[in-house]
Amino acid sequence: MKNPPETMFETAFAEDTYKGLTNYPKYLLSKYIYDKKGDKLFQQIMDMPEYYLTSCELDILKINSEAIAKSFSSDSGFDLIELGAGDGKKTKIILKELVDKNFQFDYLPVDISQNVLEELESSLQKEIPEVNVKIQQGTYFKTLEKLSEYNTRKKVILVLGSNIGNLSHKEAVEFLANIAQAMSEDDMLFMGFDQKKNPQTILDAYNDPSGITEEFNKNLLVRINSELDGEFDTNSFFHWETYDPETGTAKSFLVSKKPQKVVIKRLGLEINFEAWESINTEISQKYDDSIVNWLADEAGLHVEKYFGDKENCYKNYIFRRK
Ligand SMILES: C[S@@+](CC[C@H](N)C(=O)[O-])C[C@H]1O[C@@H](n2cnc3c(N)ncnc32)[C@H](O)[C@@H]1O
Incomplete structure (x- = not known):
């Protein structure tokens, strides 16, 4: 079922989710994080002290x-x-x-x-x-x-x-x-x-201790549950961030805490996760x-x-x- 006919999908979100979760390694597209809840979470991210991007750009624009x-x-x-x-x-x-x-x-x-x-x-x-x-x-x-x-x-x-x-x-x-x-x-x-800057500063920006960034990334699973009749247990995944100073790429992942099967009814999919298997949810290039x-x-x-x-x-x- 790697190349299903396009007519099978009701929305671009459904199609992209199907493609991402049947790929190896698994991924989801970050543009789908943004709905009413994702927008609110991003506004909270912009207010976090660790998310330096907003204050730096604000300064540039003001000055x-x-x-x-x-x-x-x-x-x-x-x-x-x-x-x-x-x-x-x-x-x-x-x-x-x-x-x-x-x-x-x-x-x-x-x-x-x-x-x-x-x-x-x-x-x-x-x-x-x-x-x-x-x-x-x-x-x-x-x-x-x-x-x-x-x-x-x-x-x-x-x-x-x-x-x-x-x-x-x-x-x-x-x-x-x-x-x-x-x-x-x-x-x-x-x-x-x-x-590019101190790698620790970059990691901290996408890894806040209050868990807002984790909730932001998990909004992808929440949307799959509500819009595609998915059955993700969001608590059985955790947020993981990496930054490679050589390539300048920060990557966000959701990692499965255990082996599990997740059904997404509207896609007719049952997805298997190995323990510690990841879903790449975003890249933030520097x-x-x-x-x-x-x-x-x-x-x-x-x-x-x-x-x-x-x-x-x-x-x-x-x-x-x-
Ligand atoms: C990281 S936020 C930045 C918002 C704003 N530019 C700022 O600096 O505060 C990214 C914004 O781009 C939108 N977005 C992400 N991917 C998109 C895409 N492929 N096409 C259109 N909008 C997209 C999101 O909905 C979100 O509002």
């Missing part, structure tokens, strides 16, 4: 908001398209600056989670009502197919939170190349990349300038400039088409 807003601006206005916008916590710093400076723009946040987009829209109505916001539910790759339709004025593509780190280098090049293809000469890409330049070059982009925090733990790069 450089004027220069960043200026680099976005254009006499004829622009479209600000944010991929994987989440709750827009950090984006609001830039949106506020753009509004204060009277720049003309539409804000198009894209996210796989309809829930987080609705929250973002209503919080913007309260906090920065001047922003003309048009939420777009969908995956990055589906949205990128439509991106070149925005071609009547400048496009600024925004990706914060080191979202690109959830992709392998091969997928990241494909992602960047798709963006590059949709860009014209004046368009720009503004993207955050978490940097970068340095040479890797970012290499990815850009492969994708047909070049780095124009970057903004870093004072220790260069995190950097936001401006890319243009080559």
